[in-house]
Amino acid sequence: MSAFKPVRPLGDFWRVLIAPAIWFAHFSVLYASEALICTGPPADRGTTMGWTVLLATAAASAGLVVLVAGLLRSGNTAPPTSDPGGSWFRRASLLLALLSALGIIWTTLPTAVLPACAF
Amino acid sequence: MADTAPEYPNRLPRPRREQAELAAIWARPRSWRIVTDVNNTVIGYFYVGTAMLFFLLAGILALLMRLQLAVPSNTFLSQETYNQIFTMHGTVMMFLFAVPVVEAMGILLLPQMLGARDQPFPRLGAFAFWAYFVGGLIFFSTLFFDLAPSGGWFMYPPLTSSQFSPGMGADFWLLGIGFIEISAIAGAIEIIVGVLRTRAPGMTLDKMPMFGWTMLIFAGMIVFAFPAVILATLLLELERTFDWPFFIAARGGDALLWQHLFWFFGHPEVYIIFLPAAGMVSMIVPAMSGATLVGYRFVVVALIATGFFSFGLWVHHMFTTGIPALSLSFFSAASMAVALPSGIQIFAWIATIASGRLRLLTPSLFVLGFLFIFTLGGLTGVMVAMVPFDWQAHDTYFVVAHFHYVLVGGMVFPLFAAFYYWTPAFSRRTLSERLGRWTFWLMFAGFNIAFFPMHISGLMGMPRRVYTYPAVMGWDVLNMISTIGAFLFAAGIALFLIDLVRNLRPSLSDTAGNIWKAATLEWLPNDVYGPRSIPIVTSVDPLWDQPHLAEDVEAGRYYLPGSITGRRETIVTSPIEATPQYLLSLPGPGWTPLLAAIFTAAFFMLLTVKAVTLAVICGALAVAMVIVWMWDSDPKPLAAVDIGSGIKLPTYAAGSLSHSWWAMIVLLLVAGSLYLAYVFSYLYLWTVSPQFWPKPAALAPVTAPAVSALLLVAGSAILVAAGRLLPRNRRSGRRFEVLAGLAAVTLAAALMTEVSAQWRAGLRPETDIHGALVYMAAFLQAQMVLPVVIMAGFAVARSLGGRLDREQRVVFDNLSLLYHYTVGQSLLGLLLAHGFPRLAA
Secondary structure (H helix, E strand, O other), rough: OOOOOOOOOOHHHHHHHHHHHHHHHHHHHHHHHHHHOOOOOOHHHHHHHHHHHHHHHHHHHHHHHEEEEEHHHHHOOOOHHOOHHHHHHHHHHHHHHHHHHHHHHHHHHHHOOOOOOOO | OOOOOOOOOOOOOEEEEEEHHHHOOOOOOOOOHHHHOHHHHHHHHHHHHHHHHHHHHHHHHHHHHHHHOOOOOOOOOOHHHHHHHHHHHHHHHHHHHHHHHHHHHHHHHHHHOOOOOOOHOOOHHHHHHHHHHHHHHHHHHHHHHHHOOOOOOOOOOOOOOOOOOOOOOHHHHHHHHHHHHHHHHHHHHHHHHHHHHHOOOOOHHHHHHHHHHHHHHHHHHHHOOOOOHHHHHHHHHHHHHHEEEEEEEEOOOOOOHHHHHHHHHHHHHHHHHHHHHHHHHHHHHHHHOOOOOHHHHHHHHHHHHHHHHHHHHHHOOOOOOOOOOOHHHHHHHHHHHHHHHHHHHHHHHHHHHOOOOOOOOOOHHHHHHHHHHHHHHHHHHHHHHHHHHHHOOOOHHHHHHHHHHHHHHHHHHHHHHHHHHHHHEEEEOOHHHHHHHHHHHHHHHHHHHHHHHHHHHHHOEEEOOOOOOOOOHHHHHHHHHHHHHHHHHHHHHHHHHHHHHHEEEEEEEOOOOOOOOOHHEEEEEEEOOOEEEEOOOOOOOOHHHHHHHHHHHHHHOEEEOOOOOOOEEEEEEEEOOOOOEEEEOOOOOHHHHHHHHHHHHHHHHHHHOOOOOHHHHHHHHHHEEEHHHHOOOOOOOOOOEOOOOOEEOOOOHHHHHOOOHHHHHHHHHHHHHHHHHHHHHHHOOOOOHHHHHEEEEEEEEEEHHHHHHHHHHHHHHHHHHHOOOOOOOOOHHHHHHHHHHHHHHHHHHHHHHHHHHHHOOOOOOOOHHHHHHHHHHHHHHHHHHHHHHHHHHHHHHHHHHOOOOOOOOOOHHHHHHHHHHHHHHHHHHHHHHHHHHHHHH
């Protein structure tokens, strides 16, 4: 068995999926909030939607920052030459975090220019 | 870059009869008994052939439509026939060709490409194929009996409700397609477990062929996308049969719910089809350019991102349904964002071509055709992702042109590239280069002549799905050009068929071989058992970076050069690092998968024609067949065996090490996705019709759900206790059997308690949407309880037969997973049915 690397924890694999999952959660919260807020009283809609967008985006951004910080820290403690597989997963996770951040910004932009519940 | 190659695991010369014994163990059944074979190569051939048959049939339907539209005011087809034909064309192309053919290519190619001897569940693969084959043929034949659906491939209610589509056509679609989706999910489970657990030792995820990555993501997307449409078909069929008003506005339902559920599946479906095709391109381009794929990591990242982003696009099919502008903008933004990862892949292919020297042979021509057509389709995709443009183009021929550019360009052209590319690995002769070039140019020219003018006819206002049009509209010239193009395209397909007849000679032991000098393992010398020995992989391009690999594998220097246990075997490896973990015994040919598929298809089709008694009998027979096949699936563990290099592997694994445990987890993800789609439907309909939710006083008293919840939790506890009493000897086995049976009864009792409480409270499913949703939760719970009860009975029977104990325990582990999941889902259902109305009030 010595010819092979020890079994890597599945966490490495799941960690790759965290950033896009954060994008999807942010996206779902924004879409669901709009649907729910539009069934509420008309007067509060703009404010409620504004706060929801702010909180959801802050939470998603914080999630991405924590993820990226963790990835960078583990990259510093384990140089790529000692663990090529781990380094590959870290870099893939970082790239996905970047793409997901772009997705989050892109999804949030319309809330700056369009009012809630308008047709 | 390759890591250091390890030493050879086995010494030469190998025993004289070793290879002959291996061939005998993996021998195919002869003549008509070939239908009982379960090996991936045979099933893969059948699967690809059947998918291509449906491609041809749906293509003929397309030609009939083009003939009808060639001239104005044509009477070649009646309106109703035309409606049936366009519905069947779309349905067959999407459900019976596009998804099955990529799944088929996965089943055919993946084991060889990953260095496995077969898929991890050969009989499940065979079942998935036969279910698709039988169900698909029955579904298509409805066209000849005037029973075909006519509501469009997306079957929107209220047009497809019993009021406006009273015949059986819609029922055939709902039950037939629902059934075929189940077959697709079975294939997806096979692929996920196969890719993650049966790769050759050393083939870490970052060294896996790109086609493996795309098939993994493809199968993952099926797991999360298909349940939404399965739920939608269930809801509509229950409405049509029992008048549960999910889509009837007068009783609180909403027709738009169908669109949400359908497109939550339907848009990822586009990428479900495209990603494997992109994977094929990522395999073909490096081989034809003689250069390693540029940006491997970037491409993997792009694939994962595309998989996720594709789930945020479904409303872009619903821009004209009156959804608030801000909501539309979220989906518009996601629709544009998905262009980013798609672009990464295209640039990676272009860079690979630039870094090598592309041989302009038939596979390359089809790849270049794909790049041209798909890019144009992507550009019009960005156009229709703009809400104001979509309002103008929606339901016109512009959209028809767009999605054909995406689907034919993004999937059919890569598929034909794949046929020309991989034929030498599975046939004694290659396909003809001269006929291949003619095929390509006819298809490429025909496609663009047929579909490019549709952009213009769409912008001129020609709507989709019209069976004819008056000459005064000025669409006649464009339509005639489209028809000529369609027949040119068909001529290309006909030439391809001639090429197949002349040159395709299926074989595994005597193939044309690696004529492209490609780098991946499917080009190793193969036979019915796959490679002679299972190699150690140290590079993403093993045949380029590991000298003499083919000769060494063929000589038997690597792992498992013969059969150790005298049965079919493959090595199960760890999911990330592909470290050998245990030796898996695989089943040989048998009738049970075929019979189970036939009886399952009969169950669904007989239900459609309301022959309930016969349907139930067939359903019971299908379950019986599965039980017969499962009886020998968990054999008694043998002593650890040496596969080479002194590596001793166990012959049995339980718990999370077992491949079977992984399959069950994927199945539970499917069940969870289905239930989440239901929860979404519940909350969505509440936002649409909150007035139909009763006041707390009108609800069933809380004691009923409390008793039900208590029974559920008690059931889980009883099953855990049963697990602790798994027999070591026959005396303690009795206590296990009693407890496992009691757990099953407790689960069923919890369901009965809930249903009877709702009934006694006066709630009826057909009265309004709230009642329908509450009973739907019970229906979904029953859908889980029934298999749990059957599995519990199976576990008890195995215990009685001395085939279940603390060591040989996979059946119990899987039962536990299913049981505890069912309890969790049922508790959530109780919370929704009893808690939510009180909270909302």
